[in-house]
Amino acid sequence: MKQRLRPLPVRVRLALSLLLLVLAFFLAWWSTGWAWPTRELAYRALETAHGFGPGEIVAQGEVTFEEGYSNRYTDRPSAWMIGRSGDSFAAAVLEQTPGPLWRACDIYDFQVLTATQGAPLVAAELAKADRFFRLPDGQWDDETEYLWAVCALDPAIIRVEVTMNYTYRLSTGEGYGEPMESDPVTAQAQPVADGVWLARVQSPDPLEGRSGGYSANYSLRGYDAAGQLLYDSGPQ
Numbered sequence: 001m002k003q004r005l006r007p008l009p010v011r012v013r014l015a016l017s018l019l020l021l022v023l024a025f026f027l028a029w030w031s032t033g034w035a036w037p038t039r040e041l042a043y044r045a046l047e048t049a050h051g052f053g054p055g056e057i058v059a060q061g062e063v064t065f066e067e068g069y070s071n072r073y074t075d076r077p078s079a080w081m082i083g084r085s086g087d088s089f090a091a092a093v094l095e096q097t098p099g100p101l102w103r104a105c106d107i108y109d110f111q112v113l114t115a116t117q118g119a120p121l122v123a124a125e126l127a128k129a130d131r132f133f134r135l136p137d138g139q140w141d142d143e144t145e146y147l148w149a150v151c152a153l154d155p156a157i158i159r160v161e162v163t164m165n166y167t168y169r170l171s172t173g174e175g176y177g178e179p180m181e182s183d184p185v186t187a188q189a190q191p192v193a194d195g196v197w198l199a200r201v202q203s204p205d206p207l208e209g210r211s212g213g214y215s216a217n218y219s220l221r222g223y224d225a226a227g228q229l230l231y232d233s234g235p236q
Contacts, residue, residue, distance in 0.1 A: 042094050042102040043081045046110040055085030059149075059193035063093065066202070069129035069145045073107045080126045082149055082196050089113040089151040089196070091124035115153035120231055121160065121220040123150045141209050148199040150189050150220060157222035157230055160189040162199040168206040168214030176213065182206035 036042040040057065047053045063078040065071065071078070078095040079102075093108035104110065113122035126147040133141060150160050165184040169176035182203075189197035206214050220233040 036102055037100060039079050039081060039094050039102045042104065043083065043092050046092050046104055047083065047090065050090075050110050050112065052088070052090050052110070052112055053083060053085040055083040055088075055090065058082055058084050059196045059198075061192065061198070063127045063147065065127075065129040065145050065147070066131075066200070068131045070131070071127060071129045072144075073127070074105065078105060078127070080147075080149065082151065082193065084151075084195075087115060087153055089115070089122065091126060091149045091151075093126055113151055115151060117153070119233065120154035120157060121150060121152050121222050121233060123148050123162065123218070123220055123236075137209070141205055143202055143204045146199075146201045146203065146216075148189070148201065148218075150197040150199060152195045152197075152222060154222065154230065155195070156224045158191075158225050159223040159227075160197045160199070161221045161223075162187050162189055162201055162218060163221070164201045164203050164216060164218045166203065166206040166214040166216055169212050170207070171211035171213075180206075182214075 060081040076095045081092045083090045091111045093105040094102045095105045111124040163186040166182040187201045189199035217235045222231040
């Protein structure tokens, strides 16, 4: 005669149900890319993951661009946050998942910026966007807008400039030609917090519809209240 299996005790069934519930929660959380209900919590999680701080969140805002530019990497609402711990800063870019949750942007995650007396200005690229337009000869060209966060350790620096240009090579029948430099573009950074500036630099494609390749360069300059240059990073 077959023996009937005894039902599990109530406590065991409750424990298993709770375990499955917790597992389902973590699977759902994992599927969102470890998203958090607020930007601040998402930023704090990045601090912990990268061993930074905990620091003070000194500036934050939405990632926006001039009209006609489209964010290169995401069409979701995104935000930037700047934290400070001692002499170091950290820049994070967060994007909103479908729904009210926030997580780190896949491209711009968490950038730790450590200023020194010799290099009192440090910068992090936060985002970039493109604007496409047609040239007189019918070909298409584009322009890129870069969003930069610049942080200063020296309190005497009250005005900041960001200059960008490209090093580019044109395609030839046998490869690429000699490297050339495009004209520099300089933008005045806008202060957003004590020691933190935000800069937007719009740089045209140096190829102008031609075949080739290029890389971006940037430099930082800081000035005091009298307009005297205190620091020039040179090309980076």
